[in-house]
Amino acid sequence: MQALPTVDIAVLVIYVTAVVAYGSWFVRKSGTTEEFMAAGRSLPGWAVGMSIFGTYLSSNTFLGVPGKAYGTNWNSFVFSLSLPIAAMIAVAWFVPFYRNSGQISAYEHFEKRFGLWARTYAVICYLLAQIARTGTVLFGVSLAMQPLLGWDLRLMIIGTGIIVTMYTLLGGIEAVIWTDVMQSMVLMVGAVVVTGLLLFGMPEGPMQAIEIAREADKFSLGSFSTTLTESTFWVVLIYGLFINLNNFGIDQSFIQRYHTAKSDADAARSVWLGALLYVPISLLFFFIGSSLFAYYQTHPDRLDEVRMQVAEERLVAEGIPADSERVRELASELTPEDIGDKVLPNFIVNKLPTGMAGLLIAAIFAAAMSSIDTSLNSSATILLSDIYKRYVNPDVDEKGSMRVLYAGTLLWGTLGTGAALAMIGVKSVLDAWWELQGIFAGALLGLFLLGLIVRKADNVAATIAVVLGVLSLVWLTFSPRLPDEYDWLRNSLHANLTIVAGTLSIFLVGLIVSFFRKETS
Structure with missing residues (x-):
């Protein structure tokens, strides 16, 4: 796969610099613990909703969902259909519960309800999960983009980790939310552009893409059988419902957003907006995956290029000499599922106009940063409210609390980056x-x-x-x-x-x- 032109790399650098500058600008509004953790409880519901939407619309969605649809079908889209059900439950019970409690931590009530062990258990699980989440996102997006940019994988991980830690530390939760808003809009525009280029890049026009995908059963939502041993429509729906109840009910990054809204009604609207907006957008990404399948069926030379790239990467990862004969042999054995995650990056580099490719890749990086900044801010909040104030110094003053929040952001940024580096190989x-x-x-x-x-x-x-x-x-x-x-x-x-x-x-x-x-x- 060819590397990005200099113009696209320049667009990438300018965009990421602008995002960091924009996020850091909120330093003027994050000087107190209330502002750093809850944005002064003053944000409009639509902005908080876009931030919730942005949490779902991560770099993994942009790269992983089309890859899943390319390799299989739309069975995983059923996960999105569970969101409105989970949102209805969240608005009826979870949002009022947390808003009425006034507790910025999602886990303080565990101690009041069942004892200190329950709160400690929840906090440990959450913080360890955020280290893994940060590491996974950093590693995943760097691994996917490294062939396009030609940069060293470790330097990409470290650089991204430093950048996102810096503006999260400076801007607090308000920087997280407003950068989420901006980046979500760019990603949505990018998705529409990619869809248009795919459909109108078909030799016989847009309907050819739909017909090829339909014949390959790419639009299937899965079996409607009642078996519980396969990934049926019902299994994915139930799975999605429980995962989304987990997100809306006990995930600190979501609970914290409820508190940033200026009213109970705005908090409820934010949940509905985030959930309802994600359903059609995720559908668009699944459609992109099916269209990519059709596109590469009609462009076999580019399909061979992707196969060769994946085969070479696998051989190198396994320590096997990647000579041309071995690469061709392995490439011929690869299935659509094996290459699904690589087809969209290949399309971006080869088909998007100069400048647009750089902007779209920048948006993918920005989406990854959105996932990470949320984890860092919420982890720092938990460190202060559930660990430092509970075990170390319950009477810590405002200045001391801010030091803990800054230190917590740096600590979890460092641990997450270290986890990403440890995941290599x-x-x-x-x-x-x-x-x-x-x-x-x-x-x-x-x-x-x-x-x-x-x-x-x-x-x-x-x-x-x-x-x-x-x-x-x-x-x-x-x-x-x-x-x-x-x-x-x-x-x-x-x-x-x-x-x-x-x-x-x-x-x-x-x-x-x-x-x-x-x-x-």
């Missing part, structure tokens, strides 16, 4: 970490719902529920790897249902224990 370790992290984080939603819905649930019921729930999550995650002689112990559910089963096990165990404790008391 150790994909299996990354996969194992995400499975372990999912075991503990998956238990939080069940604990939250238990406390919110089951009024009789106490510390004993919650402790038993979490212990049994975590054990069930361990079994759900790792039992499929058991040797054949232990086949009868394996979990046969689809992997997407792990969080569903884990959440329900905690909630139901807590409900049952609470019932019997009430009966025996």
